[in-house]
Amino acid sequence: xxxxxxxxxxxxxxxxxxxxxxxxxxxxxxxxxxxxxxxxxxxxxxxxxxxxxxxxxxxxxxxxxxxxxxxxxxxxxxxxxxxxxxxxxxxxxxxxxxxxxxxxxxxxxxxxxxxxxxxxxxxxxxxxxxxxxxxxxxxxxxxxxxxxxxxxxxxxxxxxxxxxxxxxxxxxxxxxxxxxxxxxxxxxxxxxxxxxxxxxxxxxxxxxxxxxxxxxxxxxxxxxxxxxxxxxxxxxx
Amino acid sequence: xxxxxxxxxxxxxxxxxxxxxxxxxxxxxxxxxxxxxxxxxxxxxxxxxxxxxxxxxxxxxxxxxxxxxxxxxxxxxxxxxxxxxxxxxxxxxxxxxxxxxxxxxxxxxxxxxxxxxxxxxxxxxxxxxxxxxxxxxxxxxxxxxxxxxxxxxxxxxxxxxxxxxxxxxxxxxxxxxxxxxxxxxxxxxxxxxxxxxxxxxxxxxxxxxxxxxxxxxxxxxxxxxxxxxxxxxxxxxxxxxxxxxxxxxxxxxx
Numbered sequence: 001x002x003x004x005x006x007x008x009x010x011x012x013x014x015x016x017x018x019x020x021x022x023x024x025x026x027x028x029x030x031x032x033x034x035x036x037x038x039x040x041x042x043x044x045x046x047x048x049x050x051x052x053x054x055x056x057x058x059x060x061x062x063x064x065x066x067x068x069x070x071x072x073x074x075x076x077x078x079x080x081x082x083x084x085x086x087x088x089x090x091x092x093x094x095x096x097x098x099x100x101x102x103x104x105x106x107x108x109x110x111x112x113x114x115x116x117x118x119x120x121x122x123x124x125x126x127x128x129x130x131x132x133x134x135x136x137x138x139x140x141x142x143x144x145x146x147x148x149x150x151x152x153x154x155x156x157x158x159x160x161x162x163x164x165x166x167x168x169x170x171x172x173x174x175x176x177x178x179x180x181x182x183x184x185x186x187x188x189x190x191x192x193x194x195x196x197x198x199x200x201x202x203x204x205x206x207x208x209x210x211x212x213x214x215x216x217x218x219x220x221x222x223x224x225x226x227x228x229x230x231x232x233x234x235x236x237x
Numbered sequence: 238x239x240x241x242x243x244x245x246x247x248x249x250x251x252x253x254x255x256x257x258x259x260x261x262x263x264x265x266x267x268x269x270x271x272x273x274x275x276x277x278x279x280x281x282x283x284x285x286x287x288x289x290x291x292x293x294x295x296x297x298x299x300x301x302x303x304x305x306x307x308x309x310x311x312x313x314x315x316x317x318x319x320x321x322x323x324x325x326x327x328x329x330x331x332x333x334x335x336x337x338x339x340x341x342x343x344x345x346x347x348x349x350x351x352x353x354x355x356x357x358x359x360x361x362x363x364x365x366x367x368x369x370x371x372x373x374x375x376x377x378x379x380x381x382x383x384x385x386x387x388x389x390x391x392x393x394x395x396x397x398x399x400x401x402x403x404x405x406x407x408x409x410x411x412x413x414x415x416x417x418x419x420x421x422x423x424x425x426x427x428x429x430x431x432x433x434x435x436x437x438x439x440x441x442x443x444x445x446x447x448x449x450x451x452x453x454x455x456x457x458x459x460x461x462x463x464x465x466x467x468x469x470x471x472x473x474x475x476x477x478x479x480x481x482x483x484x485x486x487x488x489x490x491x
Contacts, residue, residue, distance in 0.1 A: 044491075049486075049491065052303060052304075052307075052308050052490055053307055053308065055304050055305055056304070057300070057303065057304035058301075058304030058305060058349060059304075061358070062300065062358065066357070066358065068348075068354060068357065069348075101348070111345070112305070115315055115317070116317075
């Protein structure tokens with residue numbers, strides 16, 4: 001019903017971005033709210049069908065926002081980042097440590113998308129479509145911690161974040177550099193696993209090299225604190 | 238819903254009463270299988286309003302399954318995931334309960350079948366026996382894949398003969414199965430999936446296999462196995478149970 005209005009707002013948004021050529025912030029981040037609304041109207045984004053038919057749903061949950069175990073919530077992430085990670089996982093450039101079931105972290109995904117004969121079941125175009133759809137989905141709701149952080153802990157976490165993470169992942173973990181992941185509101189168990197994998201030089205794909213020097217001296221407690229803090233940032237606000 | 242569970246329900250109660258003792262332990266029932274079956278049997282007496290709710294709950298739970306078995310319930314031609322659509326609710330309930338109780342090894346599916354995960358995905362349904370019953374009811378009524386994966390087609394006569402001599406008694410003339418005895422429908426199932434299960438049953442890898450079947454297929458060579466499975470995968474389910482085209486998309490998830 002509100003289609004014309006919505007269309008106008010999207011067009012205006014597009015126009016704004018078009019007229020500012022060197023926009024420092026990823027448009028996906030800027031427009032995540034507006035895009036989420038657009039996504040509701042556009043029921044038949046081809047990425048949705050593919051998301052449902054390429055086994056993504058099993059681990060990342062409905063709309064990419066209900067991940068299980070220590071898998072990431074992928075809703076509302078920059079499309080380019082998502083697509084690159086999938087490609088890196090399929091090509092073996094991105095690997096991980098073993099998860100709690102003793103399986104290498106990325107193996108459920110390669111197992112689902114690569115046949116036993118070695119044939120990749122998903123094309124680059126399909127990956128791009130899924131990533132585009134996911135980037136427009138509303139981010140996951142915050143899952144409250146069993147024990148909430150004290151004010152002192154939050155203060156300490158913010159200080160640590162500023163020193164170690166902010167340069168790339170941005171203010172409040174909400175505005176990262178272009179095509180970097182938004183880590184605010186991410187599944188805590190995933191953040192812990194990834195920081196450890198980077199620290200232990202297991203995850204080495206992409207621009208992760210720069211992250212290694214930041215996290216190599218972090219203690220387990222510090223990683224837990226950071227992950228707890230980040231997981232509680234509500235992206236919908 | 239195009240099928241009512243009346244016939245099945247009566248047959249199942251008989252089967253529960255008998256305790257499956259005659260089948261030497263492969264189907265002792267008990268636990269969730271009985272709980273879910275009892276709930277399933279009550280579905281036929283529900284009001285239309287209640288049936289609608291059961292269907293809705295079935296859809297909500299099936300979303301978890303759909304990640305691998307696909308929204309259409311057709312599985313994958315390469316046999317990684319079997320077709321579930323059109324399988325009898327009794328079989329679905331038994332297999333799901335067996336996997337949950339670790340009577341059938343399925344490490345890929347196991348975590349997703351757990352009550353915790355199903356409840357996480359469908360909090361309004363919960364993850365218990367009712368969820369199993371509702372999803373089984375839903376799955377039984379999904380139209381089936383008209384173009385499943387088949388074998389090479391080069392030994393069908395041999396396959397047909399083997400089928401007649403060895404399989405008809407339990408799986409029926411055309412692989413339609415036997416609901417009340419928990420014998421699955423195998424017609425129109427993907428060749429590669431059937432082949433894997435057959436081999437696991439023959440070689441003792443599938444723990445919840447029917448011992449009668451293990452005995453029956455004991456002497457099958459790999460060539461026999463391929464021939465009979467190829468034949469089975471080509472058996473067509475009744476038209477009424479098939480989707481109108483191989484491009485059908487399940488409107489409940491589209």
